[in-house]
Amino acid sequence: MTTTDFQIKTKELIDNLKGICASYGLGNDGNEFKIITQVFLYKFMNDKFAYEIKKIDKKIKNAEKWEQALNEYSEDDYEMLLLQLGADTAKLKPHHFISHLFGRQNETDFSKLFDDTLRDIAITNNDTFSVKTEGGSKIILFDELSQFITDSSKRDAFAKALINKLVDFSFENIFSQKYDFYATIFEYLIKDYNKDGGGKYAEYYTPHAVAKIMAAILVNGDVQNVSCYDPSAGSGTLLMNIAHAIGEDKCTIYSQDISQKSSSLLRLNLILNNLVHSIQNIIQGNTILSPYHKEGKQLMKFDYIVSNPPFKLDFSDFRDDLDTKENNDRFFAGIPNVPKKAKDKMAIYSMFLQHIIFSLTTKGKAAVVVPTGFITAQTGIDKKIRQKLVDNKMLAGVVSMPSNIFATTGTNVSILFIDKNNTEGKVVLLDASNLGEKIKDGKNQKTVLSNEEEQKIIDTFNNKKAVDDLSVVVSYDDIATKNYSLSAGQYFEVKIEYYPR
Numbered sequence: 001m002t003t004t005d006f007q008i009k010t011k012e013l014i015d016n017l018k019g020i021c022a023s024y025g026l027g028n029d030g031n032e033f034k035i036i037t038q039v040f041l042y043k044f045m046n047d048k049f050a051y052e053i054k055k056i057d058k059k060i061k062n063a064e065k066w067e068q069a070l071n072e073y074s075e076d077d078y079e080m081l082l083l084q085l086g087a088d089t090a091k092l093k094p095h096h097f098i099s100h101l102f103g104r105q106n107e108t109d110f111s112k113l114f115d116d117t118l119r120d121i122a123i124t125n126n127d128t129f130s131v132k133t134e135g136g137s138k139i140i141l142f143d144e145l146s147q148f149i150t151d152s153s154k155r156d157a158f159a160k161a162l163i164n165k166l167v168d169f170s171f172e173n174i175f176s177q178k179y180d181f182y183a184t185i186f187e188y189l190i191k192d193y194n195k196d197g198g199g200k201y202a203e204y205y206t207p208h209a210v211a212k213i214m215a216a217i218l219v220n221g222d223v224q225n226v227s228c229y230d231p232s233a234g235s236g237t238l239l240m241n242i243a244h245a246i247g248e249d250k251c252t253i254y255s256q257d258i259s260q261k262s263s264s265l266l267r268l269n270l271i272l273n274n275l276v277h278s279i280q281n282i283i284q285g286n287t288i289l290s291p292y293h294k295e296g297k298q299l300m301k302f303d304y305i306v307s308n309p310p311f312k313l314d315f316s317d318f319r320d321d322l323d324t325k326e327n328n329d330r331f332f333a334g335i336p337n338v339p340k341k342a343k344d345k346m347a348i349y350s351m352f353l354q355h356i357i358f359s360l361t362t363k364g365k366a367a368v369v370v371p372t373g374f375i376t377a378q379t380g381i382d383k384k385i386r387q388k389l390v391d392n393k394m395l396a397g398v399v400s401m402p403s404n405i406f407a408t409t410g411t412n413v414s415i416l417f418i419d420k421n422n423t424e425g426k427v428v429l430l431d432a433s434n435l436g437e438k439i440k441d442g443k444n445q446k447t448v449l450s451n452e453e454e455q456k457i458i459d460t461f462n463n464k465k466a467v468d469d470l471s472v473v474v475s476y477d478d479i480a481t482k483n484y485s486l487s488a489g490q491y492f493e494v495k496i497e498y499y500p501r
Contacts, residue, residue, distance in 0.1 A: 010174075039162050050170070053066070090121065102167050108156075122140040123140065131266075182272040186272055218245070227303050231255070234257060255282050257285075289321060302359055309353075315348050316346065332357075334381045353368055356418075360420060371412065375414055383483075395422065397486075401413050417461075427479065435453045471488060474491055
């Protein structure tokens with residue numbers, strides 16, 4: 001079976017699981033995403049276990065039914081096998097296998113057996129696969145999924161329908177696939193569940209073009225043993241892109257996000273992308289109020305930071321808790337005041353930006369999505385942040401993106417690149433607002449960049465090239481004389497064409 005066939009089969013499985021949820025009244029229900037993602041993860045873990053155990057033991061590999069062959073091992077021999085598994089593979093027992101549940105599906109209270117099995121897998125693998133909250137409690141892998149069916153008489157049939165969809169094919173042949181395969185599958189898996197819900201810290205799905213440009217500009221050359229952080233991680237698109245650019249085995253991921261849903265999706269993303277070793281660093285909590293990652297009593301510093309933080313949001317309920325002496329250095333440019341009206345327009349992105357600058361190592365780099373208004377604001381917190389980046393010689397440049405690059409928001413966005421190594425001060429300001437093709441995305445219009453346009457942005461920035469009507473390369477002094485504006489247009493030469501009379 002080809003990679004394309006597997007992709008089609010995998011998407012069919014996801015569609016089938018969604019179909020079952022719809023048949024049992026859970027279509028578009030708040031719990032549907034938990035069922036789809038967790039059942040998918042159970043299938044993935046079951047098949048990954050089979051794939052890895054067969055590499056260890058030829059007897060299992062050559063057996064007609066690997067589950068049956070494993071069942072015949074003594075308890076001690078089985079434990080020895082488990083000890084040889086890598087840390088990124090869940091430790092399963094024979095009663096955890098999908099085939100075991102498939103064989104018992106006609107028993108009374110099958111839904112309880114189904115739930116208990118998933119729960120037992122979660123507890124057995126708790127230390128490796130749990131996400132922590134800022135308070136230290138653990139969010140385990142699986143919920144009791146059948147309990148989301150309110151009519152208890154239908155729970156057994158629901159669990160049975162799910163199990164029957166999991167035995168049709170195996171993931172075993174896809175574990176050698178690379179990042180792009182899993183990125184496509186993950187995007188398909190969560191596409192209905194990662195919309196901007198409008199609530200506090202609603203998840204924004206960062207477009208591939210933005211994530212690709214950020215990673216390709218941040219990571220140049222061979223990088224070894226570094227830390228990567230996102231203080232508003234969402235489902236992890238930016239972190240996955242930068243980890244892939246560096247090499248999954250050469251970096252450790254750290255994150256925090258207030259949304260429990262986002263943290264669960266990020267965990268799934270890490271499992272799919274061979275970054276299980278970083279799950280212990282995924283924290284669900286309020287980064288601005290209670291940043292979790294520390295070294296001793298000091299906030300931890302990171303080599304690479306990527307972020308697409310929420311832009312505007314009412315954080316008046318904890319604003320005054322931030323205004324303390326301990327936070328003076330972290331929020332060096334100030335904290336937005338609570339407006340009398342439109343509290344939901346408080347500029348929380350400026351808080352994330354200050355937190356990111358504070359959280360960089362002495363040679364650290366960052367890429368942050370900001371509203372384009374940030375790059376030209378003449379006064380206030382935004383200008384103070386830009387002034388710090390210029391005066392402290394830690395700015396790499398800005399890429400202003402086309403309008404509607406995000407289908408979910410009409411806000412024009414720019415990517416701010418910070419680089420503490422850029423002391424010489426060749427700063428690239430790039431205006432990509434005229435690039436891309438406008439297409440309809442549902443009811444919204446969005447702009448899509450071609451691969452060639454993405455590469456042109458990356459190459460122009462990385463080569464520090466000045467290109468007519470696209471980019472300028474300026475010094476820190478140039479920026480200071482322009483009131484710290486980071487808008488490329490303000491530095492373009494005005495061309496006056498003279499026509500003979």
